Amino acid sequence: TTTTTTTKTKKKINGRDIEYSIIIPTYNEQLNIAMLFTLIVEAMEKEIKDRNKNISYEVIVVDDNSQDQTQHVIRKLQKIEKYKDILCLKPRKGKLGLGSAYIHGLHFARGQFVIIMDADLSHNPKAIPEFIRKQEEGDYDVVTGTRYLASPSFSSSFRINNSSNKANKNKKEECGVYGWDTRRKLTSRVANYLAHILLNPGVSDLTGSFRLYRKSTFQALVNTMQSVGYVFQMEIIVRAKKGGFKVAEVPISFVDRVYGSSKLGASEIIGYLSGLVRLFFSV
Amino acid sequence: MRRIHQLGITFTVFLAVWVSLLHQSGALKSNKSVLHNFFDTTSPLHVFLWCLPLICIVVFAIYSLVHIIYSVMYFPTCPKAAEMLKRDMKRTQKELVKLGVFTPKQIKEMNSS
Numbered sequence: 001t002t003t004t005t006t007t008k009t010k011k012k013i014n015g016r017d018i019e020y021s022i023i024i025p026t027y028n029e030q031l032n033i034a035m036l037f038t039l040i041v042e043a044m045e046k047e048i049k050d051r052n053k054n055i056s057y058e059v060i061v062v063d064d065n066s067q068d069q070t071q072h073v074i075r076k077l078q079k080i081e082k083y084k085d086i087l088c089l090k091p092r093k094g095k096l097g098l099g100s101a102y103i104h105g106l107h108f109a110r111g112q113f114v115i116i117m118d119a120d121l122s123h124n125p126k127a128i129p130e131f132i133r134k135q136e137e138g139d140y141d142v143v144t145g146t147r148y149l150a151s152p153s154f155s156s157s158f159r160i161n162n163s164s165n166k167a168n169k170n171k172k173e174e175c176g177v178y179g180w181d182t183r184r185k186l187t188s189r190v191a192n193y194l195a196h197i198l199l200n201p202g203v204s205d206l207t208g209s210f211r212l213y214r215k216s217t218f219q220a221l222v223n224t225m226q227s228v229g230y231v232f233q234m235e236i237i238v239r240a241k242k243g244g245f246k247v248a249e250v251p252i253s254f255v256d257r258v259y260g261s262s263k264l265g266a267s268e269i270i271g272y273l274s275g276l277v278r279l280f281f282s283v
Numbered sequence: 284m285r286r287i288h289q290l291g292i293t294f295t296v297f298l299a300v301w302v303s304l305l306h307q308s309g310a311l312k313s314n315k316s317v318l319h320n321f322f323d324t325t326s327p328l329h330v331f332l333w334c335l336p337l338i339c340i341v342v343f344a345i346y347s348l349v350h351i352i353y354s355v356m357y358f359p360t361c362p363k364a365a366e367m368l369k370r371d372m373k374r375t376q377k378e379l380v381k382l383g384v385f386t387p388k389q390i391k392e393m394n395s396s
Binding site: 030031034035038039073076077080121124147148149174175176177178179180182185186189190193198199200251253254255280281282283 | 285286287289347350351354355358359360361362363364365368371372375376378379382383384385390393394
């Protein structure tokens with residue numbers, strides 16, 4: 001596996017090595033990306049202030065040739081003095097898939113750790129400091145957000161560990177999902193249950209896309225991925241566990257604001273099941 | 284070890300235990316074919332042992348159904364987080380207008396689309 005050589009003219013921000021690269025794939029998110037970026041900066045600055053610790057980070061937006069003003073908005077944000085060193089735009093020619101968007105962002109990532117998240121504000125940037133703290137706590141290679149951990153588990157085999165549940169009890173923020181009807185919840189639970197039976201992954205939320213990776217771990221995993229969509233997220237976490245990488249979970253909130261316009265169709269379900277079966281035979 | 288191997292080993296162990304139970308209880312006599320043994324069964328214990336795999340499948344199906352229904356009923360939700368997000372969005376939109384990234388008209392148009 002070869003990685004593209006990039007010119008990294010600035011390895012530091014304000015004289016500090018960059019620790020965290022936040023990669024956000026976008027397509028037609030002109031308003032969301034601006035709000036998301038503002039909230040990320042707010043969350044990180046609060047964490048820096050609370051811990052009295054310098055944390056150097058960057059935000060890399062991988063835009064797939066949005067047809068709205070997404071790239072224009074990002075360039076406007078880059079012109080603002082306090083944001084110019086933090087925000088990077090790495091556009092692509094078209095919609096080329098989520099996995100390849102992460103790989104593209106990874107080429108430019110200067111941080112020791114990479115955080116991936118969605119651009120539509122379904123992931124709350126306030127959780128980023130919790131990912132960071134969790135990673136520091138156990139020197140984990142991967143910290144994944146879970147929408148399911150807050151729920152009392154019927155089977156202890158799906159519970160991660162007591163320390164995660166204790167942390168959840170002390171959490172000020174609510175965890176779980178918002179905006180899903182019963183049908184969506186049922187689909188999610190059935191899909192997750194099937195995946196647990198077939199893959200025994202050791203994490204409660206397989207398809208989530210709000211994660212922190214050690215950059216070297218992400219590089220090792222992402223180039224071997226064969227899946228797309230939901231299955232991509234499943235495959236990477238399953239391979240991480242099977243590959244002996246240390247994985248932890250953090251409860252997150254997931255506010256689905258686009259569910260009404262993007263229902264799960266038969267083709268998505270069939271794609272998911274076929275991907276699951278392929279993973280079952282290969283992992 | 285791959286998951287498929289784990290499940291294969293589990294299945295093989297279960298099969299071995301089941302056949303062993305059938306032999307030990309006398310439900311499976313080696314001088315007759317398996318079908319003969321199955322259709323000649325009269326004792327309730329033997330019937331139970333022959334039906335054991337089916338019983339296990341049914342029990343697993345019931346367990347799965349109960350687990351899924353329970354986990355849907357107690358699916359964690361975050362209405363307060365959604366409210367807080369709404370407030371954060373309004374606040375950041377005002378900040379972005381102040382910074383000159385958007386005009387109020389643009390914000391209004393984007394929110395309505």
